[in-house]
Amino acid sequence: MTGIIILIAVAVFVLILFLIAALKKPPQERRMPIKEEVDAQAAAGRLAGAIRIPTVSDFDRSKMDYSRFDELHAYLKRAYPLVHGTLTREVTDRKCLIYHWQGTDEALLPAGLLAHMDVVPVNEAEWDDPPFSGVIRDGYVYGRGALDMKGQLIAVLESVEALLKEGFAPKRSIYLLFGSDEEPMGEFGAKLISEELQGRGVRLSFLLDEGGAIQDGRMMGVKRDIALIGICEKGIMNLRLTAKGKGGHASMPPRVTAAGGVARAVTALEAHQMKGSFNYAAENMFKTLTPHMGGAFKFFFANQWLFGGLLKSILCKIPASAALIRTTFAPTQLSGSNAPNVLAGSASAVFNIRIAPGETDQDVLAHVRKAAPDTQQDVIYYYPPSPVSRVDTEEYRSVARAVADAFPELVVAPYPVVAATDSRHYYNICDHVFRFVPFLSLKDDLGTVHAANERLSIESLGRGIAFYKHLVRTTCGPGQS
Ligand SMILES: [Zn+2]
Structure with missing residues (x-):
């Protein structure tokens, strides 16, 4: 008896989730096709x-x-x-x-x-x-x-x-x-x-x-292409991580080298990423797109209150979507000693880091110190993430409307520029x-x-x-x- 009640409760719950998704319908838009003369x-x-x-x-x-x-x-x-x-x-x-x-x-x-x-x-x-x-x-x-x-x-x-x-x-x-x-x-x-x-x-x-850009909607389960209007942009940090070691002749290397230290730092930062989060721009992007989605995409995004954590972890696995919701680390330059038979006294890796809106240089440095504690960190360049322009304003609405009019075949949505x-x-x-x-x-x-x-x-x-x-x-x- 209890089994049947649980089964019915689960069925009703799933049905409600489907209903929530089904009720997310694209707004009825009146788009006036534009007639501009252009040569x-x-x-x-x-x-x-x-x-x-x-x-x-x-x-x-x-x-x-x-x-x-x-x-x-x-x-x-x-x-x-x-x-x-x-x-x-x-x-x-x-x-x-x-x-x-x-x-x-x-x-x-x-x-x-x-x-x-x-x-x-x-x-x-x-x-x-x-x-x-x-x-x-x-x-x-x-x-x-x-x-x-x-x-x-x-x-x-x-x-x-x-x-x-x-x-x-x-x-x-x-x-x-x-x-x-x-x-x-x-x-x-x-x-x-x-x-x-x-x-x-x-x-x-x-x-x-x-x-912003015009993107293939299929990656978000949207049948039409999407016109993305950037409402903020990520910050940038170029960070040099340096590991020290014993320099000298390469014929009798120590167990731990500077090059090994910096390599471990790179792997550690690849393995331990910063957390993803639905920032204002990403959240509004998904909110705008959800009614236009089909199938599983719509089911999960419409029920973000339940699947938010799962969605975040899936999005973080795909580079294009990960970049939208979290700070990214790209090791771009490596250097060690300048001869094949010389041990590096110090070796370094430069990371190009794109900082998610709402985070700061201090958040990034705290993360790096934890993931790669044996390195020295030098910030070469830092520009903080931009403020976010809101979408519930006449300014956003009028620009979005002009985009929608000029490109009636597209879905228009805000997004964070990476x-x-x-x-x-x-x-x-x-x-x-x-x-x-x-x-x-x-x-x-x-x-x-x-x-x-x-x-x-x-x-x-x-x-x-x-x-x-x-x-x-x-x-x-x-x-x-
Ligand atoms: Zn440019």
């Missing part, structure tokens, strides 16, 4: 022109050829005459560009559209075509920067040029903010621009930078910092970013331009208050 072919030609100017940045700024940025500035001036005839433009000491498009209502906080003009260096031997030749072939623009991020730079300028041509006048002012050293961390670009604007008393309503962008330097003047790459072809070509044969499809460029036009119209046009 994608002509834009592709102008993107190719921008790619042909190799504005390569370097951690050692003295190695940067800043005259290339002058060249790019002159090129943009020729390519976008209406932008340069209407907006004011300033060039900073480090060749960044600040454009200001005056709106008709001074009471509205301006919007910011960001891009960076610099690109990472190339290994020319790996490329099918010269990386700075801007080849257009089979519907793609090829070259360093096509995706990261001259494509977006050009899409922003194309959209403003087109809107001006159509006689559009913004009600909300708009800043176009283009950095010159995003790749080496933006210290002299984005950081100085934001400080300059802060000094002038400028505050931004919202800003949009690179960082890489770093220029936008993290702008929290001093903006609370609503968002990141999104409006290019569908990025999904298939993500592997070409910072690698060989980087490319952007012309069709994707066209839709990206349409997105920016629509975004400006809906967030900065008449009807703003």
Whole structure:
């Protein structure tokens, strides 16, 4: 009898879990298809022109050829005459560009559209075509920067040029903010621009930078692809771990060596990771996606109150999802002695650590000391995780709506960006910092970013331009208050 009662209770409980999942239905959205005129072919030609100017940045700024940025500035001036005839433009000491498009209502906080003009260096031997030749072939623009991020730079300028041509006048002012050293961390670009604007008393309503993406939904059990809007980004720490040992001739090695010590530290940190947690951005991402999920995904995510722990441990096993919910450790550089027959007196490993929102350098160091107690820790670089932009605001809703309108085939969700962008330097003047790459072809070509044969499809460029036009119209046009 008791057995039957337990069985019935379990059955009812499972039924309730299924019901909870079934009740999570996608919201009824009214998406108005956008009709923006775009000449994608002509834009592709102008993107190719921008790619042909190799504005390569370097951690050692003295190695940067800043005259290339002058060249790019002159090129943009020729390519976008209406932008340069209407907006004011300033060039900073480090060749960044600040454009200001005056709106008709001074009471509205301006919007910011960001891009960076610099690109990472190339290994020319790996490329099918010269990386700075801007080849257009089979519907793609090829070259360093096509995706990261001259494509977006050009899409922003194309959209403003087109809107001006159509006689559009913004009600909300708009800043176009283009950095010159995003790749080496933006210290002299984005950081100085934001400080300059802060000094002038400028505050931004919202800003949009690179960082989010369009992703295959299947990895989350979602049938449609997903447009991810980054609402925060992880922190970065470069940490050197050093193990000491007895140096000397390698013919009579001691039982414990410096190289062995550092190797043990690397294995220990791989084996003992920091805990995963559903931070605000991850939590809201899963919350938004759950109604769109199918099958087991939906069952488990809809009942997170019960399966939260299990989900976390599964997500932590997959690198792509682990990066979203926990701090990650990547050993990137190892060094020991400089001769094959010499024992290292000290050996070291450098870790590139991406710190989850809500955690700090102290949390990371405490974890490292516990996992690798016999090493010395030296922090080479630290930038804390960014604040998180909330999703229950009109600023988020209006950007998300513009994305949804421009890409009606996608599910739109917030998420934590696992890489770093220029936008993290702008929290001093903006609370609503968002990141999104409006290019569908990025999904298939993500592997070409910072690698060989980087490319952007012309069709994707066209839709990206349409997105920016629509975004400006809906967030900065008449009807703003
Ligand atoms: Zn970039």
